[in-house]
Amino acid sequence: MLQSEQGCVQFFFQHDPQVSAFCSLKAALRFFRPAFDILTGCARVFVMLIVHVHVHVKPESVEAFKQASVANARESVKEPGIAQFDVLQQQDDPTRFVLVEAYRSVEATAAHKETKHYQVWRDAVAPMMAEPRSSVKFTNAF
């Protein structure tokens, strides 16, 4: 541990636990860089399950679907088990969307389906589908 880092830890230990933790991490970083790289990698790996939901809506339902989906997404990103929830509209065919849903665990996918905002969205968009939705599950390599 370098002198300045020792001082950092000692000086802030009694002053601010958050800064103390930061300094400890920084000191550890210099000496355990490979381990840190794995840890920061793990921050991404903690997102265990990404689901792409492919949606094809009726032409007359494009705006209503978008509005309902954005409302659902706004609430979904507040769920602790959800890391990302995007509503993407295909540029060359505005009737096609992909919902990009990143869950921190498999359990979080079940929890999402129990929420009121999901259920409201599901029922609202049911008559808007041009064909049944399909989904593909991924693991994030990065």
Add this chain to the structure above:
Amino acid sequence: MLQSEQGCVQFFFQHDPQVSAFCSLKAALRFFRPAFDILTGCARVFVMLIVHVHVHVKPESVEAFKQASVANARESVKEPGIAQFDVLQQQDDPTRFVLVEAYRSVEATAAHKETKHYQVWRDAVAPMMAEPRSSVKFTNAF
């Protein structure tokens, strides 16, 4: 600015610019949280173009492709025009990947293709393809 943060900034200003910057950011965050929330919200609106690149690799190239793509992604996220660059592996078919690339502008897509890391990746993965790559462009509604 809280006393501990003042101390933090003062103590480290001469010791470690990185820690000083961290403390300044922390203090600023506490006092300008509403503005920060708006700014981070805007960061999403600035993402104008999302590209999903669908990749099908030869079974024997799965690990090599993953390694090359993660290396490319690590560099790509450093580009100022790139907001997100994910490498996703399909769970029910590990030979299939989707690269999720979020660009802040159309120009950023061209800039990405000029980078060395992209060109190295492109050449490295060329012989790994089981079929030609395809891409779909989206606009983010959320």
